[in-house]
Amino acid sequence: MRITYLNLVFKSPKSLVYLLFLATSISYSQQLTLKEAHSLLLSENGEISASNFELKAVNEEHKATKSLYLPKVGASGSYLRLDEDIKVDLNPQRNMIGGLLQISNPALVLGDWNVTLQEKYLGFATADLDMVLFAGGKINAVNKASEIKYQLAETHHHLKEEELTVKLINYYFKLKLAEEALKLREEVYQTVLLHNQKATKFFENGIIPEVETLNAKVALSNAKRELLAAKKDVSLALTAIQNLIGTTNFKTVSSAFIQPTILEPLADFEEDMLSENKQLKTIQQNYKLAKVGVKVENSEYFPKVALKGKYVLWKDNLPLVDTKWFAGIGIKWELFDGFKREHQIKASKFKVAQVEQLNKQAKLNLLTYTEKLYNTLQKELEQYESLTADQALAEKLRYMRMRAFEEGTGTLLEVVDATLKLTEIKLYKIKALCQYNITYGELMVQLGKTATFLNQI
Template identity: 30%
Template sequence: MKSAVRTLLTAAALTVAVPLAAQPDGQLLSLDEAITAALTDNPAMKAAAYEEKAAVQERRAAIGLRMPRIGVTGAYAYLGKDIGFDLNDMKEPVNGLAGQILGSGMVPPQYIPTIQGLISPLLAADWSLTIQDRSLGFVGGEVTLPIWMGGKINAANRAAKINLRTAEAQGEQTRNALISELVERYFGLSLARQVVEVRRQVVDGVRRHLEDAVALEKNGMISRSERLYVEFKMTEAERELANAELEAGTVASALSNTLGREGEWLPVTAMFMVDEIGELADYQALAQERNPLLNQVSLKRQLAEEGVRAQRADFLPQVAAMGGGMFYNYQVSGLVPRWAVGVGIHIKLFDGLNREYKYSAARQTVRRVGELQNKAGQDIAVLIEKLYNQLLNYRNQMASIDSSLAFAEEYLRMKNAAFLEGMSSSSDLIDAELNLAGVRAERLQAAYKFDLALARLLEAAGISEEFADYARRADARPIYFDKK
């Protein structure tokens, strides 16, 4: 009987103290270090950075729309025949006309032989003229400078600026979501490791008590039902320990994934609760100003408005200056000019009402995005109110759990004293021990849920980077399994 009492006292001491000194090997990791690592190495942050860089390049490309277009063109062609005029068919009529004139008496006879001598070589000559040889080639350049495109270039540049700001807002949204994810997994691992240690110590205590219970049953000092009850609790404790170890392994892998680094991590920053949360209206006001999702919706509306301007530009004339010249030519006719400059204007008169319908569709898009913006603002306000109320609930729940913890500790003390006096069974003492462990685990769960709700509240308000500051505040109370 004394051995059983000693075993129970040892188990009770282990359950109350919950020493966590025997930690597995691993790398110590503070919350600040974890945030820095995640924001540096997580693939989602790297992808967001690439997205911003792409938007910067698109912005530069839009600026280039204002610049002249300069190009070099080269060509070679072999035509089916030379380009020119063949007047050989005119020889006979010309010869006949000359004979008529010479025979009409209008020309003095003494001059006729001289004139015929002049006409004969002309009539014998080839009366064909080649303007362009069938084989030709050239190398030249052209320049086009937009002067007025109806406002399309300005709209494209403003849209590129908006897309860049949208990429930055998306990066901020990724950053805030990543911090919330990190808080969930960092403190989740801290919680899981403590639960594993507690479950392991409970198993060890119940195992020693089972050994004594078997011995006491053989000596007829306890009934078979009490020994079976201890075996049942032993099986239950082992099952809960196995589940806790699996959960800890899963959360550890999830944390490594969030950090973007492989390793065995030991969280050293304790879960915490703060007494002063602030006013609900302050968080809602911050969200309207800094929430990345709301910023993106606002930017989408601005982008839709630029789409309206771009479609309206199709109704206006487009003017461009142009020029070009040949640097080198091969057998190109001298009749072809070697350079040219000018100004062109294009006015679209009718295109099957395509412009009208696209312009109307762009205006409808602005209205649609405006309604989505209003709804998003309302949804964020409701989300913040929900998370804020959850914080208050977890804080109030912690006060209730502290009362339950005081009762559970006193109840265990009373059951232990009654057991020593022989007025309580061992099963009652084990139940009191497990009840105390359960209350303390519930206390940790409340702190974990509080921190997670706080991280999500700050994410919704657009100030996730301030989460670590909350942990360092003067009114922040670290929450441990074995401390109030």
């Protein structure tokens, strides 16, 4: 933590406390640990946010599927106008009866028998109830399928988080590598600049020939060019990680590399990979979903039984409808559908077989993938240890070249070559360290141990 001290006159102790707090906050905002970067990734990245909304949508769809267990209650109503009243003219029958009864004027005695059964204006409103009582197990199967789909959506969401976490680890340590490389290039530049100044003085005093100063100037130009390139690498790596996590409120990363160590046996990692990997769990969930699909298709062989009911809430001009409610049970059974069900069941069974084969191949691919990561870690560990030994020799060689040059028995070119050789070894060492951390982080994420890895960092 760095605090910038300002030459200010404070009117009260509270002002000093506030400015110290502000300076501390500014300092913290300039650096970012990998754990902080991961938290920002989960909260700010657009792809993860979109995946989270998709998960919420699937969850609501899963809740909606549960409504199949419950009755459907609704209300309906209509108000109609017919083209004319519905009437029945019974006057001929009246006249016939009048004749039988020897009535001389049936119309006067018996009246008009032209009866209106329904006026042209009518209306009604009802409350409706529908509830499926039996569907051959389809409702249970559909709800189970919906639950598995939600679990799949959760797994896909975690896979997206893991995918971007692996990318974050890669970007983070690439930025760390670029920063370490920049420090080395700055050291080389300052060292070569110092040697260039010494060579110029030695030449002016007639100790070394002019060609040595020319070598020093060429080396200084090369060192400056490499330094400028290293600065651009840092800027590009910084932009990449800022875009990934969705914030620019930092300028450097502060988490250190994990030092390479001897790993557990490969078999332990392979066992964890087969039990914890999210890709494999996705295939296993798809297998369960395919099995449920067979049950859904089998349910089509059974009849569908439902409870239905209506209650008349209001009516107008409906003299023929005198009941207030009715209820009953309905059944529908499709006995033949042109062999559609048989083919759909076979298709569902083929999907089950397909997922079984995918699961088998996925396990083999995961074992190969785990071995690849493991071997990469072993290789980078060996490279790191070998380069550590080479670095000690290169540092000794540079020291001897510098002493020889200062004593006049060596050339500046030999000093620069020894310096560049040491820098090259350091760069290779940092690259091996970076690749080890990236690969180790990827392995831990795929094993479902992201939190463990971040805590190690």
